[in-house]
Amino acid sequence: MQIILISDRLGKARTLSVSPRLLFWSAGLLVMTAAALASGLYWASLRFALEFRVPAMQQLLADTEQRESERARQFLQQNLNAMAIKLGEMQAQLMRLDALGERLSALTGVLPQEFRFSETPGLGGAQASTVPPQNLTLPELNQRVAAVSRDVENRNDLLSALEAQLFLQAVNQKLLPTKLPVDAYFNASSFGMRIDPITGQHAMHEGIDFIADTGTPVVAAAGGVVQFAGFHPQYGYMIDLDHGNDLVTRYAHLSKMLTEEGAIVHRGRKIAEVGNSGRSTGPHLHFEVRFKGAAQNPARFLLAAKPLKSPRARAEVARAH
Secondary structure, three states: OEEEEEEOOOOEEEEEEOOHHHHHHHHHHHHHHHHHHHHHHHHHHHHHHHHHOOHHHHHHHHHHHHHHHHHHHHHHHHHHHHHHHHHHHHHHHHHHHHHHHHHHHHHHOOOHHHHOOOOOOOOOOOOOOOOOOOOOOHHHHHHHHHHHHHHHHHHHHHHHHHHHHHHHHHHHHHOOOOOOOOOOEEEEEOOEEEEOOOOOOEEEEOOEEEEOOOOOEEEOOOOEEEEEEEEEOOOEEEEEEEOOOOEEEEEEEEEEEOOOOOOEEOOOOEEEEEEOOOOOOOOEEEEEEEEOOEEEOOHHHHOOOOOOOOHHHHHHHHHHO
16 A cells, blocks of 8 residues: 655655555554543543542442342342252152151051151261361352252152062062961861871871861951852862962862952951861861962961961971971
C-alpha cells in the first residue's frame, strides 16, 4: 500500500510505502488504545459514581447484586431439591427394608429389633485432636448421599434374595409330612418287615399304624393336592396326597373321607376319620410316605412333629434316623 504526500511549500510530491503487516499492527494498536480509554473512562465514572453516590449507578449496582444473589439462590435451591428427592427415595427404601425385616424375622425367628433399619443406631466418640474437623462441600455431600443410596439399594437386593431363599425353605418345609396325621400312638406296627397279622407270614409293612378309635380325626401331614380318594381292596377307604417333588402320603383304613380328588389341602386340615375298612383287624390309621413310588419310613419325617407320646414311638423315630 502506498501513500502520496503533496506539499505546497516544497512543490513536489512524496510517496510512502506501507506494508500490510504495519497496517495490521497500527490498526491493532488503535483498537487497544480505544479499549484502554473506554475502560479507563468506565472505571473513572464508576469510581466517581460510588464516591459521590450517584442514584442511577447505585441502583445499577444493587440490581446486579440482586441478580447474582438470585442466581446463587436458585443454584442452591436446585441442589437442595435434588437432595430432597434422593432423601425421599432413601426413606422409601428404608420403609421397604423395615417391612422386609419384619418378614425375615418371622421366617427366621430373629428378634424384630435386629431388622429395624429406620432407627438410628447409637454412635459417638471424641474428636481426633490430630486431624481438625472439616465442613463438607455441597458436591461432597451429594456424593455421600448418592453412595449411601447405592448401598441401601444393594442391601435391599441382598435381603430380598435372602427372603426368597427363606420363603422357599419355609414352603418346602410345609410340604414335608412332618405333622402327626392323628392324635394317637403308633405302636401297633412299625415300618419294615413284620409278621402279617392275617396270614402269619413274614412280610413287608410299608407304613406305620396309629391305634385310634373309629371316628378319630385324621389331618393332612403336609399341604398338597388330593391325588386319590376312594376305596381300595386292601387299604379300604384311602386318601393319597401329592405334596410335589414326587412325594406322596397315604391315609388308609378310613371310616369316612372328607375330601375329594383334585382338592387342595392345607397342612393340618381334617381330611378323614379313623376306621377299620379294608384289610384290617381293628380300628387304626395306616400312614405311608412314598417318594417316587417307593415307600419311605414315615418316622423319619415325623421326627420334626410335636413330642411323641409313647416311648416306643420315640424309639421308632430314633431308630429310623
